Amino acid sequence: MTTVILNRRNLLAAGGAVLATGASGLLLPARAEGLAPTPSMPGGANNYRKGAPTVERIGKGGFWMTGTVRRAGDGAPLAGQRVHIWAHTTEGQEHEPQSHGATLTDTNGAFRLEMPQIIPIFGQPHGHLAYDSGEFKTVFLRPVMRSAKDTSLEAHFVLQPA
Amino acid sequence: MRSARTVLIWTALAAAVGVPLAAAAASPLLVWRGPVYILAGFAGIFALGLVLVQPLLIGGYLPGLSAYRGRRAHHWIGGALVVAVVIHVGGLWITSPPDMMDALLFASPTPFSPWGVIAMWAIFTVATIAALRRRLGLRARTWRIVHVPLAIVIVAGSVVHGMLIEGTMETMSKAALCALVLAATIKLMADLRARRKRA
Numbered sequence: 027m028t029t030v031i032l033n034r035r036n037l038l039a040a041g042g043a044v045l046a047t048g049a050s051g052l053l054l055p056a057r058a059e060g061l062a063p064t065p066s067m068p069g070g071a072n073n074y075r076k077g078a079p080t081v082e083r084i085g086k087g088g089f090w091m092t093g094t095v096r097r098a099g100d101g102a103p104l105a106g107q108r109v110h111i112w113a114h115t116t117e118g119q120e121h122e123p124q125s126h127g128a129t130l131t132d133t134n135g136a137f138r139l140e141m142p143q144i145i146p147i148f149g150q151p152h153g154h155l156a157y158d159s160g161e162f163k164t165v166f167l168r169p170v171m172r173s174a175k176d177t178s179l180e181a182h183f184v185l186q187p188a
Numbered sequence: 189m190r191s192a193r194t195v196l197i198w199t200a201l202a203a204a205v206g207v208p209l210a211a212a213a214a215s216p217l218l219v220w221r222g223p224v225y226i227l228a229g230f231a232g233i234f235a236l237g238l239v240l241v242q243p244l245l246i247g248g249y250l251p252g253l254s255a256y257r258g259r260r261a262h263h264w265i266g267g268a269l270v271v272a273v274v275i276h277v278g279g280l281w282i283t284s285p286p287d288m289m290d291a292l293l294f295a296s297p298t299p300f301s302p303w304g305v306i307a308m309w310a311i312f313t314v315a316t317i318a319a320l321r322r323r324l325g326l327r328a329r330t331w332r333i334v335h336v337p338l339a340i341v342i343v344a345g346s347v348v349h350g351m352l353i354e355g356t357m358e359t360m361s362k363a364a365l366c367a368l369v370l371a372a373t374i375k376l377m378a379d380l381r382a383r384r385k386r387a
Binding site: 067068069070071072073114115116119120121145146147148149150151168170174 | 217220222280283284286287290295296297298300301352353354355
């Protein structure tokens with residue numbers, strides 16, 4: 027059994043610890059102002075095909091993939107960035123070329139690409155996105171739809187220099 | 189009276205396994221899946237049905253089967269379960285190798301995958317030891333100490349795996365089948381304990 031002995035040394039140590047936690051708590055938000063980069067998600071790169079064409083729309087459309095691309099640190103929107111999108115849809119499986127396409131972000135760092143309806147695959151209705159242009163570090167995302175009936179899905183990138 | 193009860197129990201079992209299979213066969217998702225993926229999915233549903241039959245056979249809950257024949261059937265169905273799981277995993281591997289690789293390495297983003305993989309290894313372990321049981325000279329008691337915990341892992345793993353998946357199985361028939369698997373296992377565990385106390 028441990029007995030807690032209250033003496034001056036313990037009190038000082040404990041007080042110091044509390045003070046340190048409190049102080050770092052006050053200091054941390056200032057550092058958190060720097061927007062952290064998005065890490066790649068597990069399984070995000072599955073069935074990735076390098077060099078998907080930039081397209082107006084994937085297949086016949088009907089489903090919207092939207093999102094933003096920002097810079098780590100200051101969070102500035104990144105315009106003209108290429109985002110590669112693929113999924114298992116009503117028009118093809120994940121690995122098939124017709125299921126892949128890319129689009130560019132606008133001046134606000136936003137992108138939206140119409141694609142066929144995403145279908146649950148491997149137990150979850152999900153999409154895949156990649157930033158793979160090289161200027162920033164490559165990131166693979168794998169967002170999951172709340173419901174298989176959803177007709178849109180969004181994903182957001184915060185990139186750090188390569 | 190007795191034959192009516194027999195018919196009722198066997199019909200209920202056929203429905204418990206057959207209805208989820210039929211409901212999955214009517215799934216709109218099948219249109220967008222290839223034959224290998226479809227086969228892999230149905231092998232998984234079929235395996236879940238076999239997991240229901242196993243405790244029923246050992247508990248002697250299926251009328252018309254002697255304890256000996258029930259045990260023999262349990263062995264054969266155990267083998268069929270291994271085959272079904274191999275088709276399930278193999279078919280999914282062919283459908284999407286990176287997703288299956290993630291699942292087997294416990295690196296998958298899907299929460300249901302580790303449950304299925306753990307249940308798979310428990311099934312393979314039981315089947316291997318069962319096949320070598322005589323050669324290893326395992327006594328009945330030792331065998332039970334090995335098999336019962338693994339059986340619980342198989343049941344729990346399969347049920348959680350199945351329930352978390354959004355796939356071709358229809359929700360209600362899937363939940364009913366999973367509930368029956370759990371109920372049959374809990375009943376068997378209680379009866380085995382009671383039998384051991386009496387002995």
